Amino acid sequence: MLTPSEKALVPFVSVDHMMGLVHHLGLPDMLRDLAQCIEDDFRRWPHFDKTPRVASHSDVGVIELMPTSDGALYGFKYVNGHPGNMRAGLQTVTAFGMLARVDNGYPVLLSEMTLLTAIRTAATSALAARHLAPSGASTMAMIGNGAQSEFQCIAMQAICGISHVRLYDIDASATAKAARNLGRSGLQVTVCSSPQEAIEGAQIITTCTADKQYATILTDNMVGAGVHINAIGGDCPGKTELHPDILRRAAIFVEYPEQTRIEGEIQQLPADHPVTELWEVITGAAQGRADAGQITLFDSVGFAIEDFSALRFIRDRIEGTEFFQPLDLLADPDDPRDLFGMLARAKPVGTG
Numbered sequence: 001m002l003t004p005s006e007k008a009l010v011p012f013v014s015v016d017h018m019m020g021l022v023h024h025l026g027l028p029d030m031l032r033d034l035a036q037c038i039e040d041d042f043r044r045w046p047h048f049d050k051t052p053r054v055a056s057h058s059d060v061g062v063i064e065l066m067p068t069s070d071g072a073l074y075g076f077k078y079v080n081g082h083p084g085n086m087r088a089g090l091q092t093v094t095a096f097g098m099l100a101r102v103d104n105g106y107p108v109l110l111s112e113m114t115l116l117t118a119i120r121t122a123a124t125s126a127l128a129a130r131h132l133a134p135s136g137a138s139t140m141a142m143i144g145n146g147a148q149s150e151f152q153c154i155a156m157q158a159i160c161g162i163s164h165v166r167l168y169d170i171d172a173s174a175t176a177k178a179a180r181n182l183g184r185s186g187l188q189v190t191v192c193s194s195p196q197e198a199i200e201g202a203q204i205i206t207t208c209t210a211d212k213q214y215a216t217i218l219t220d221n222m223v224g225a226g227v228h229i230n231a232i233g234g235d236c237p238g239k240t241e242l243h244p245d246i247l248r249r250a251a252i253f254v255e256y257p258e259q260t261r262i263e264g265e266i267q268q269l270p271a272d273h274p275v276t277e278l279w280e281v282i283t284g285a286a287q288g289r290a291d292a293g294q295i296t297l298f299d300s301v302g303f304a305i306e307d308f309s310a311l312r313f314i315r316d317r318i319e320g321t322e323f324f325q326p327l328d329l330l331a332d333p334d335d336p337r338d339l340f341g342m343l344a345r346a347k348p349v350g351t352g
């Protein structure tokens with residue numbers, strides 16, 4: 001067999017290597033550095049090609065492609081969301097993604113993104129909270145204790161300085177798992193038996209549940225003045241977590257309105273209900289929290305630029321490490337027009 005030339009080998013980051021890289025960097029430091037990388041890209045928001053993600057819905061879930069480009073690099077993520085998967089022992093969310101050069105279209109990175117999505121979602125939540133949550137926030141209620149939850153807690157600790165999390169899930173075994181996993185994080189962990197108990201004394205409320213329906217994880221009377229709500233589980237048409245009355249009381253911040261109006265909590269509101277784009281808060285073009293009594297809501301659905309930032313971050317961090325393998329992904333004939341010849345030299349075509 002002919003060996004591919006180096007220019008056609010694509011760095012590939014497997015799940016195993018991603019875990020190695022996270023441990024090498026340290027999760028809290030990685031979350032902090034990735035949040036900075038996302039913030040840098042949000043500051044140059046107008047430079048990006050932006051489109052709502054391309055979603056293929058079924059009765060049981062969704063498969064989505066999330067592309068964007070900054071003119072030099074192009075990135076996309078493939079991601080699914082299947083709330084019923086857990087019952088079959090499968091992940092609700094799995095993902096992989098790619099980064100490519102715009103000038104010649106050649107991929108420069110192929111990576112697992114199931115872990116990376118949890119990390120980038122947590123970094124984005126904490127970045128939003130750093131700009132929107134009441135100052136001095138020390139306690140977060142974490143409602144929904146599945147795959148994303150520990151990452152959310154550790155990001156809020158590393159980036160916003162929270163010291164206490166109050167956990168609740170309809171499935172007590174999920175809460176026990178999260179409490180166990182957070183045991184060595186340095187966070188004070190309280191296991192709660194209702195959402196009402198979880199939000200007691202919390203300045204930040206994160207909802208991260210998975211259910212393909214208009215769910216009501218929080219009702220209006222549960223939410224007091226001045227809290228910051230980080231709603232990440234409602235991210236699909238027909239899938240929300242908050243009662244609409246909460247939305248009417250809150251200042252709402254979103255990633256990309258064209259996508260969030262279809263997928264976020266605000267799908268429950270008229271299409272012209274005012275929202276603020278998070279990138280404008282970050283650049284100072286728009287106001288974040290107006291006063292201590294305001295309820296702020298980050299209606300997160302996950303946007304392609306966050307994945308682009310995460311892929312860019314990984315590409316920079318794996319250089320010179322053992323945490324990738326070169327992948328023979330691209331055909332690379334010596335004569336670019338002689339693709340057939342390359343095939344024939346590997347084994348003469350037509351000889352059986």
Ligand code: NAD
Pocket residue numbers: 081083086092093117118121143144145146147148149168169170171174208209210211215217231232233234235300301302303
């Ligand atoms: P998961 O299936 O691992 O966990 C979801 C948890 O929610 C489960 O433990 C389940 O028992 C719990 N739950 C369901 N209904 C509940 C209720 N009424 N009250 C309390 N808990 C309840 O899923 P995951 O990977 O943690 O993802 C959670 C959600 O976040 C999914 O809907 C996913 O699509 C979404 N998500 C959003 C982003 C984003 O960028 N906004 C990124 C990743 C995942």
